[in-house]
Each structure stands twice: as structure tokens, then as C-alpha cells.
Amino acid sequence: MDSIQNDQKFLLKSTAFNLIGTCLKVVGPVLTIVVARVFGKEIFGIYVSTQLFILTLCRIAVLGLDKGLHRHLPQNKVHNRAPYEGIAESLWVTVSIALGFSLVIWIGSFFNLQRVSSGLAMLSSLEISLFAMSIIPYTMISLFAGASEGNRHPQYKIFINDFAITALAPVIALLLHYTGVTDKYALPIGFFISNMLGMSTYLVLMNKQFPTIQWFIRKKIPAELLNFSLPLGFSEVVAAFLIRVDLWMVLALIGPEAAGVYAVMVTISNGLKTIRQSYGPILQPVVAGMSTDRLDTDLKPVFSYCVSMTTLIQLGIGFFIVLFPEQTMMIAGKSFVSKENPAAVLGILIIGNLLDGFWGLSGSVINGLGKSKFMLMMNIVSLALSLLLNRICIPIFGIAGAAISTVAYQIMQCIWMNLYLKKMGYWPYRKDLWIQGIWIVSLITCDYVLNFVYDPPMVTKIIAAVIIAGLILLTFWKQGLAGQKYGKKSK
Template sequence: MSDVNQALQRIARGTGIVFAGTVISMLFGFLSRAIIARYFSTGEYGVFNLALTILSIALVVATLGFQNALPREVAFYREKELSKLGRLIPTALIIVALNSLMITALLILGSDVVAQFFNETRLKYALKIMALALPFLALRGVIISITQGFGRVREKVYFQNIIYPVLYLILIVVGAILSFPFTYVFFAYVAAQALTLLALVLDVWKIRLFELKFSLDSKLGKKLVIFSVPLLLSGILSFVMNWTDTLMLGYYKSSETVGLYNAASPLARLIPIFLTSAGFLYSPIASQLYAQGKVEEMKRIYQVLTKWVFLLTLPIFAVMLLFPEATIKFFFGAKYVSAASALQILALGFMFHTFLGLNGMSLIVIGDSSFILFSNFISAAFNVLLNTLLIPAYGINGAAVATAVSYFIANVLMSLRLYQKTSIHPFSQSYLKPLIITFVSLAIIRSLPLRVPSIWEALPILAVFLGVYFFLVLLSRSVDKEDVELLLAVEKKLGVNLGIIKKVLGKFV
């Protein structure tokens, strides 16, 4: 079996597991958000999202970019300098632990200033409570990124995707049943994060994947920090790009407007779910291939993955683009339907991100983290500028446009750089044909005078669209031999007979 097929099958297995975990995580996360949104006012829901956004930015600073750097670094050390791995891991954990404690103290002390900036007094106590979760969040993320470098998905799925969201949902439901005050939401968040980290540490200690010891290697730590600094700054800029809309809506408008927007934003962020899932094992596997000088194999993996991720993402994108009102109403209730246009705009931005594939992660693999910093700086600058110009006049729709445009700019820049450095691009012939079919099909359906008040009435229309779409994809002969081999591997793994599907595909390969 070729390196490409072996890598694709490993990534496919990992993608399936990570995707299942991500779906579970998002399901429970949406349930938690829906309960908070329905049980409390839109203003309180907005405060919760503002506090969560600020904590997310603090998390990027606290982890110093290690969450993006460690999967690659661990994979490289395993390939070339295994003896140093035992010192690298505890060094990374100690650095992050100390840094996160310092950031926590700054958040607590500066909560009053932040609350005054957003003119929202309720944000002060929210930040003081939620800041206590930062060390637990940071250490959990770094431990999971270390296990990712070992090519493992178990820890991410169990502890990040299942245990934490389930714990938090249980605590939120208990609070709603017992009519606890709004502050309980934040205490529940801290408790869920602390218990999840404790469970993860006990599990890692039990299986002895790596030693949890106190060992600080200043030379390795310095090297790791130097490599991670561009990724840290890129992470900060990514959060500027991702969350400036929420923060500036809070500044220019109100917490109620933030609450409306955060009905559309979390839904649109579902779109890269398959891309993110595929990227979890792509990073260590592509790092090993690149270390061996197998760039052509890496290119082919990139192209096949991008096509499959696009095809798998299409149903999610289609339902948000074609039936935004029904989608928002189903998840958040009728009072958030006014965010439907924002959902469509955001969906286009996140789908463009998916359409070009794992460009940023590939740049990390080849060690070009400085360009990621450059592209994120350019896109973040455009995001701030567009939000400043558009939010006062257009509110949540202006914020959505700013985010979509900034994603477009970042992805175009990173894809051009990746092609310049490695000749890697996603546009194989078998990918271009489904793209053309997609654009034409969606344009035709958008032109029809469809009125769909509920998600249940949208599903039959979506099913017909997808059936016709995938028939046209087959008819255009967009199926490659790697696609069939991947299907055979899935068939073997699941222990099912996909004879009919194989027979159909055989006629179009």
C-alpha cells in the first residue's frame, strides 16, 4: 500500500472518530447555550458570550501558541530526536501552568476596566469567576495537543468533546431546574473545566503515554517558545478576526445585539467541522512525510482530503444558506430569527475557508509560521476596519460581512504562499467539477420562491437537492481510485458490506 493511501486511511479513521466527538461536543454545547439563551434574557446571554470571548483570547496568550506547535514538534522529535521528548513535554506543561496563572491574576484584577470599556457592569463579576477556569483550560489543551503529536485522538474525543460538555450541560440543567441566579452559569463553567482536567491527568498517568514529572529544560523551552511565538501572535490575531465582531457589537451596540449575533455565529462555525476533524491527524502525519521529504505524497493527501471535506460539508452549508430562518428558529427560538441574514453571510465566509483546505496547518508543517502571522495580521486589520465601518450602520449584518471578508483574505494569502513554497493546491480535476456543480445547483435553488417556516419542511428539499447533486458528481466522473480505496478501508473497518455502493462507484471511476 502506498504512503498516500496509508496516510489517508489513518486520517479517515481519525477524522471519523474526531467528527463523532465534535458532533457530540457541539450538540451538548448547543443545548447548554440554548438553555442559557432561553432561560435568561438576551442581555445576560450576551454577557455570557462576551465573557467567553475574552476568556478565549486569554487562553491563546496563556498557551503561548503551544497548542498549534506541539503536535508538529512532538511528531518531529519522535521521528528524529526521541531522547529529548521526555524533557520537552514537562517543560511545555510547566511553562503553560505558570503563564496561565499569571494571566488569570491579570484578568481578575482588570475585570473592572474591561467592564467599563464595554459599558456592561455585569461583565465584571462574570470575568472574575470565569478567569478561574483559565489554568484548567490551558493545561487540558496542551496535554491534548501532546497526545495529538503521538497520533492519538482518544484524549481529545473523551475529555474535550464528551466529558466537559456533558458535565457542563448537566450543571446548567440542574441550575435551570433549581432556578439558580445568573452567576451560577459561570461557577458551573469553572467546575466543569476543573473536573475535566482532573480526569484527563488521571487517565494520562494511568496509561503512561508520557511521564508527568517536574522537569524544566531551559534550552528546549527556549527553542519551543521561539518556534511558538509567531503561532501565539497568529492565534491572537485569529481571535481578533474571529471575535472582533462580538466585541465591537458589544462596544457599538448592546449586549442584546451580541446575543442575537451569537445565535448565528455558533451555527456558522459548524461549517468547518469536517475540516477541523481531518486536520487533527493530518498535522502529525503530514509532519512525518515532510520530514522524510515526501512533498508529492503530502500534496496528493491534501487534494483528496480537501475534496472529501468539501463534499461532506456541503449539506451543512446548504441548509444554512438556503433555509437560515428555519435553522435559527430550530436551535434558538423565534426571537433570534432576525439574525438569519447574518447566518447566510457567515456561512459563505466559513465555507470559503473549507473550500481551500488545510492551508494554514500545512504552512505550520513546513515551518513557515511567520507567514501565517503575516496573513493573519492583514486579515485582522481588515476585520477591525470593516467592523468599525459597517457595525454602526448595519449592525449584525455588517459584523458578518467583516468576518466573511477577513476569512477570504486570510485563506487566499495562505493558499498562495503554500503553492509558492511547495506547489501544493487543492484544485485537482476531480475537485473542480464538483465545485462547478455546487455553484450552479445552489444558484438554481436560491432563485426558486421557496417558503420554509420550519427545519422539518426544509429537510425533504435538502434531501432531493443532495441526491441530484451527488448523482451529477458521479456522472461527471469525479471519483478517483484513492476515493474507492478509502471506501474499501472504511468497509473493512466497519465490517459491513458496501457492495451496492462499490458497484455504482465502479461504473464512474
């Protein structure tokens, strides 16, 4: 059975993997830009659009079972079941659905039915068939990644899903391009080969993780796993709309130019969001692997460790963006810093993601406790609230209204999730997190002063950034986040 010491070691190791993975993720966008330049806008646009369509089908085919395995595999240990229960059963169901999607596309392409869709009409029968070949391997990759995370190996998804596949697809496509393969075929073939390599790698790793696993079985998916996974699958679909609805409504209500500016701000501020999201697959299996007795004693230090790490990393990024908003926005070009006070809007989004980083990890605890239906209900309500607030605020405040609406539903979610945890009898925040609270208030104050009170010279900002970075590192050290000291502190 896992102990608090093992949990602490796992969290520390996973944090290191997350930091490495964050650096490696830069490679994918760089290669994507190269692909766009080599293949041209039209072929690249078709590739990106069709790839997103294929990935959406894979997301449906997996039925949320990849996320469900985050909880089910640790629960196997708690209840003394076979450690691999649920993996093979889920695999054959998801592969069957993925095969069904592929067959429909292949048969439809034979009759040129892709012409019915304006988005797919530009594809030939061979092109759409080549894209469909990736549905099965990518669905398997998604399921294996979820199983690996549930088995406390998040590094496999970080290095395979987030880096290797993303980087290999454009590299293979470029190699095919320079060896004479027709451009419109090179991209889907590169995508397929990268997914096949990822799937093959995972098969080796899965057999290594579960040496006695039986792949060819006729058992049904355990009811506990299926009942937990389906709401998660639907919740992810709702969440996908939720994180995009503000941008879509800016586009619909005040036009594409404002949407372009706001899209850059969202992209930049989401650098903080990804930090919090990366801790979800790490924290949830740890919580799911705790017995009732351990939840009472070990949940608080484990959860508070994740909150501490998430918040401090976010603070480092957040302070840099708040101190140098114009320079950060310049990544997209000068036109994006000429609008009326975009720094203030960017600051609002950063503050929302920072609050979500501190309070929002409670969602991973709720999922770890098996309450996926609550998360689905909350996301549906959040989507409705976001639609209403965006419709009211955007016409009045412009893109600032979209940012305010986003922060409003984030705060609502944080309050609701933590009240729900409190009702269940858990309050997983340690008292020493007041230090992170002071840091958050300091960033909010800094953002307000820089936008509405005083804009210091660049030299002063640079000196302040160095001092702040040093103090954040000092906080990291004093709280013992680099080792076991944190887990032994008083609660």
C-alpha cells in the first residue's frame, strides 16, 4: 500500500517531469510553423482542420475511459483487484468504436460523401482515407496514456503524447516532402506513422508496467469504471466549449480584429492554466489510491504540496507577464499592443488562472473520490453562466467583458468545488498556504498599480523581476518543496 512518503516522492518526481515536458512542448509549435512555411497555407490549413476533426472523433471513441483509469487503477490496489483490471476491457470497446468511425469514413469516401461537408469537401477520397487511418492508433494511445497516468507513470504521456508524436508528425511529413511524396499526402502519412510509432512504444511500456496483463479477454468494462468515465467524457466535451466560448462570442459580438487581440491574451494567460492542468493527472491517482483512513491523514499534505508547487510556478510566470505585458504581447506583433490598455485585460485573465491554480485543484480531489457526475453538472452550469455573462459584458466592456466573464465562472467553480469538498468532510488546505495567499494578493496589487497608478521605468521593472524571482525561490526552499521536509511539517 502506498504511503505519504511514496506519494511525496512521486509528486516531486512528477513535478520535475512536468517542468521538462513544458520545455519540450516548445518544439511542437516551432515545427508546425516550419510545416506551414514549407507546405503553404492551403495544404496546411486543410491538414490542421482535418486533424482536429480526427482527434475529436478519437476523443469521442475513448468515452472518457482514459480519464476513468486515473481513478480505477489506484482503486484496484485499494480493493486488492488485479492491477490491470479495466485496461483490456476498455481497449477493445474503444478500438471497436474507433474502427466503426474509420469504416464510416472509408466507405463514405468511396462514394465521395466528404463533399457534403464544406470543411472536408476539399479532400480527395484518398486524403480523407489516409487521415482516417490514424483514428485507431491515436485512440489506443489516449487510452494507454490514461492507464499509465493511473499507474503513476505520467512521464509516458509527457514524452510520447505531448512531445514525441507532436514533433514526429511534422518531421516525417517534411522528410516525405523532400523525398518527392506529394504534399497533400505527406502530412496525413506523417501523422499516421507518428501515431503508429507512439502506439507501438506504448504496447511495450504497457506490458512492462503490467507483465501479467491479459489482452484477449471477453469481460465487460467494470460497471464502476464505466459509470465514472462516461460523465468525465461528456464533461470534457462541455469543458472544451467552455474554454472557447468567450473567444467565439468576442468574434460574434465585436468582430475578428478584437477576437485576434483577445486570442493572443488568452493564449498567453493559458500558460498559467496548463500548470494547474498538468497536476490533475498527477494528483488524482494519488487521491484515488488512498483508503478512507489515509484520506483523513494524508490528503491534506499531498494536496497542499500540489497547490504550493502549482501556485509558485504560476506566480513566476504571472509576475513576468504583469511586469512586461507589452513585451509579451509583442510576440504576436506591434498591432496587438496598440489597443486600449490590453495589459489590464491580460492581467484579469492571469488573476483568474492564478486563483484557479490555488483553489481549482480541488476538482482533481473530487474526481479522485469518484464524483465525476458533480464535475459534469458544474461544467454545464458554468457554460450557461459564461454564455449569459459574455452576452451581457462584451457589448458593454469589450474584450475586458470577456475576461471578466471568464474570471467570474472560474471563481464560481472554485467556490462550488470547495464547498462540495467541505460538505463531504474534507478541507485539504494546510495553514501554511497563507504564504501563497499573500503572494497572490501581491500580484493582484502589482497588476493594479502598474495599470492604474504608476508605470515605472524598464530598469526598475527588471530589478523588481529579479527580486521577485529570488523571493519565490526562497519561498520554495523555506517551505521544503524540494524534499520530504514539507510532508513532515505541522498541519
